[in-house]
Amino acid sequence: MIKGNMLVVHGGGPTAVINSSLYGVITEAKKNDKIDKIYGAIGGSEAILKENFLDLGKTDEERLKLLLQTPGTAIGSSRFELWQDDYDQMVEIFKRNNIKYVLFNGGNGSMDTCGKVSKVCKDHDIYVVGIPKTIDNDLSIIDHAPGYGSAAKYIATVTAEVGADVKSLPIHVCVIEAMGRNAGWITAASALARRKQGDAPHLIYLPERPFNEDEFLEDVKKLYDELGGVVVVVSEGLKNKDGESIVPPIFKTERATYYGDVSSHLANLVIRKLGIKARSEKPGICGRASIALQSEVDREEAVLVGQEAVRAAVAGETGVMVGISRRPGDEYGIETFLVPIEEVMMHEREIPEDYINERGNDVTGEFVKWCKPLIGGELNEFISFKDEIEEETKA
Amino acid sequence: MIKGNMLVVHGGGPTAVINSSLYGVITEAKKNDKIDKIYGAIGGSEAILKENFLDLGKTDEERLKLLLQTPGTAIGSSRFELWQDDYDQMVEIFKRNNIKYVLFNGGNGSMDTCGKVSKVCKDHDIYVVGIPKTIDNDLSIIDHAPGYGSAAKYIATVTAEVGADVKSLPIHVCVIEAMGRNAGWITAASALARRKQGDAPHLIYLPERPFNEDEFLEDVKKLYDELGGVVVVVSEGLKNKDGESIVPPIFKTERATYYGDVSSHLANLVIRKLGIKARSEKPGICGRASIALQSEVDREEAVLVGQEAVRAAVAGETGVMVGISRRPGDEYGIETFLVPIEEVMMHEREIPEDYINERGNDVTGEFVKWCKPLIGGELNEFISFKDEIEEETKA
Known part of the structure; x- marks a missing residue:
């Protein structure tokens, strides 16, 4: 041979x-x-x-x-x-x-x-x-x-950690931008950050659904009034109902049109329209390079x-x-x-309808069940005395 | 008692x-x-x-x-x-x-x-x-x-990882934004990412030195021609020689003026002025929340x-x-x-002059020596066959 x-x-x-x-x-x-x-x-x-x-x-x-x-x-x-x-x-x-x-x-x-x-x-x-x-x-x-599993674990971990940070000092809305321009799989995986009711992420927006600015502001306002600190995870590729980027183009070259970041665009929108402090985090390619x-x-x-x-x-x-x-x-x-x-090669794979909730601001339990094994184990457990006192107060 | x-x-x-x-x-x-x-x-x-x-x-x-x-x-x-x-x-x-x-x-x-x-x-x-x-x-x-030590380890690790990513597909300039509005200690710690000549970060800009746009573009162009992929780490608080933010204000409310992100501002500058593809990463508060x-x-x-x-x-x-x-x-x-x-309470602590190089686009060996023990051990070792072939070719 x-x-x-x-x-x-x-x-x-x-x-x-x-x-x-x-x-x-x-x-x-x-x-x-x-x-x-x-x-x-x-x-x-x-x-x-x-x-x-x-x-x-x-x-x-x-x-x-x-x-x-x-x-x-x-x-x-x-x-x-x-x-x-x-x-x-x-x-x-x-x-x-x-x-x-x-x-x-x-x-x-x-x-x-x-x-x-x-x-x-x-x-x-x-x-x-x-x-x-x-x-x-x-x-x-x-x-x-x-x-995908590693990108999912990254966004879930980061969302849980930023969630703990924002909850400590609940004075703002924090918009985290996830990679995935045409498919929202990574953005959706941020849902794995949740351990209990009220945990981040509080809102999730995927590119599979047209983004509705009014509904977004309404949802953010309601959650801010309730929680103080709100964590929103968005796909870098959010589009409006006409299929156009939700961020207006900043400038054009011969080869391409450049848009600003979706996360900072939405944070600015929250400040301007709701008068609420907001910031954005865009880990970008850090999320595909984290060992x-x-x-x-x-x-x-x-x-x-x-x-x-x-x-x-x-x-x-x-x-x-x-x-x-x-x-x-x-x-x-x-x-x-x-x-x-x-x-x-026949088609690009988008998130199926039954993995997205009706209002288009979250994923469903079905998605979480599908995604969870891919990140390989539980995320770190956190302790919050703040939560304990809040639960006591409620009880 | x-x-x-x-x-x-x-x-x-x-x-x-x-x-x-x-x-x-x-x-x-x-x-x-x-x-x-x-x-x-x-x-x-x-x-x-x-x-x-x-x-x-x-x-x-x-x-x-x-x-x-x-x-x-x-x-x-x-x-x-x-x-x-x-x-x-x-x-x-x-x-x-x-x-x-x-x-x-x-x-x-x-x-x-x-x-x-x-x-x-x-x-x-x-x-x-x-x-x-x-x-x-x-x-x-x-x-x-x-x-500080953890924030330093975060930015050093992320810079090394993004550096490996950018080197794999060296088609763009990548600007990473680090926290620290008035003091450049975190930004400076990105230098710990380097293991050998040519490793990221290739340029480091601190708020302690007035930012010079022309010099920045000149340095980026030179490095891009040499390496293809360039990683720049910048402080979120970069100011020009008049002490003003290098990013023009986007809008004002009664309480505050809002600026865009330094990283995306500089990435856009590279695209517009040099015609080179560029992107920005802004992990933001992910960097103080990473366990x-x-x-x-x-x-x-x-x-x-x-x-x-x-x-x-x-x-x-x-x-x-x-x-x-x-x-x-x-x-x-x-x-x-x-x-x-x-x-x-007498004064805020800025980076001393002897920790910054003359051109203001890097830190000195003295800084690296001071900072290294704080991150507690070596960063992950990487392997690059691409580097090996490039070294063979040079030899």
Whole structure:
């Protein structure tokens, strides 16, 4: 048997566990006698065309373990746009480097690339497999994507912590902005911060529902009068009923229109229209880079899909992505399966209607039940003497 | 001997370890036979006037330990303005409740209150002691204040993580905004993120130096051409040479003028003036509420100053704050001492000149040496194959 080389490529924005999948890929490939060298494309799909490959197999086990605690992507990434010519060229590059197995790790964009590469490689004995990754959780068909659980744990933890802070000194409305421009999965996960009635987040706004400014102000006013401190979590991509960003454009360049931040826009609205003190927090990419708030479940699943992708490619599968499905029953458990890339590409995954409440300012218990296992355990317990005295007073 | 009660009061904004000081206060007071009840003023100094006191001594040890992992303040806080009448009234309230020892935990504002309360209590056998707390580190006389070490560890960790993220996909300038409106101690601590040449943060701007827009754009452009991805850390309180906020006011109410965020203002400037993609992250109060990134050293010192305040009050000290001084020598160690409140109040503590580089876009090695022990250990180690290939290419 002639051994072939494997190439692994990362695409799009990083997650807290994309390097964990890379760990799964390298360690699994090292064990497989059909694989000779394990190349990393250093700098995304652009690096394939430049043949910018590094032999990752030489790295010892101890250093490889650092991948589990390294944010970003250790082999780089890109948002490089590919054309048909590029794909055709890739076949030659793979052959020249004796690459028989190609793994693409990424979201919808990378899976599109993965599908196209698998097509040009079809008659050349080169096997191309996708590894799912997205904090946004907008990959369809699968139950959830690696990267999402950690982003969910991050926003839930931060919301609980900011909630405790705001409750201590309840003088303002605090608007936290979560990533996820078109899908509200991350924003929704802030609901996992709640332990009891009255806990933050007090309001949650997702991009799946048109944002109604009047209702927002009404809800904030009511909660402020009741609680003093109000915590609102919003998606960075909130749109009005006409599908336009709720933030007016600040300026335009030839290439793009720039909007301000949704969180500071809404905080300013609260100050101006309600005369209530307000502030905004926008952790932004801190939320996809936090290792301290990585979900253990997410990390383990990320390693697993990396391993499975290697096994699938070596078994002769191509044009497929490793998917995650949830086992039925109350106890959380997953299985992996292979899904044809074309099926993944059919639609972006938004939050289903029954996960959003009627007024569109919160999620439902169904969502919480679905999401909870993904963050891997309970959040820190807090103590509040302030709550105790308030409960005594009420009793 | 007749036992007296103790009252503990929190003032101003929380830190990640203010509840750790409360843990020190309660556990130490429980052991002291001169102290009967340990009251918490639930809701800051305002709660003294309302006699909103809760007996904290009844809580068992296991639940008290939750204070070490609870953000915000477990007994609440306030920014309530006190008048001479209020102070006079307090003496009667303390007497009525048999309170002999009063502890104020806070920053400059709370120490001012503490000083005034100690004066009115002087001839009444009531002992008033301050516990230092501020993320901003702007309390004078002392080496550093509890709360700062954790805020420093937070910004250093976040900067390292965002740095790894930006390096993976080096297509933009990323501006991170740190808290600390008048003093740049937190912003400066982002420098601890660096492990080797070229690591983030690439530029650091402190409020102690007037911000020069032209120099900023020049520095960003140069670094972007060299690295692709640039990470800039800025204080939320940057001012121009006339001492005005660098962000133009957005709107005014009767009470205050509102400015936009410094980070998004600078990101927009980079896009507009340089045509380079840019974004901003503003974790805001997430940075003073993070338990995962609490500094162990900071937490231990916070417990200690709480304990010391109890001991000092019971020993008959009054009108003093517990201070922290650093032992001479290379190995980090601290001692506590008592400092008269008036001395603390004399000035806000800014970063000294020799901690800032000449161009005003970075800190010096002296600052890093001073700050490093406070975050309590090394940050996570990362692995980057991308760096390895770049180093190979250079070699």
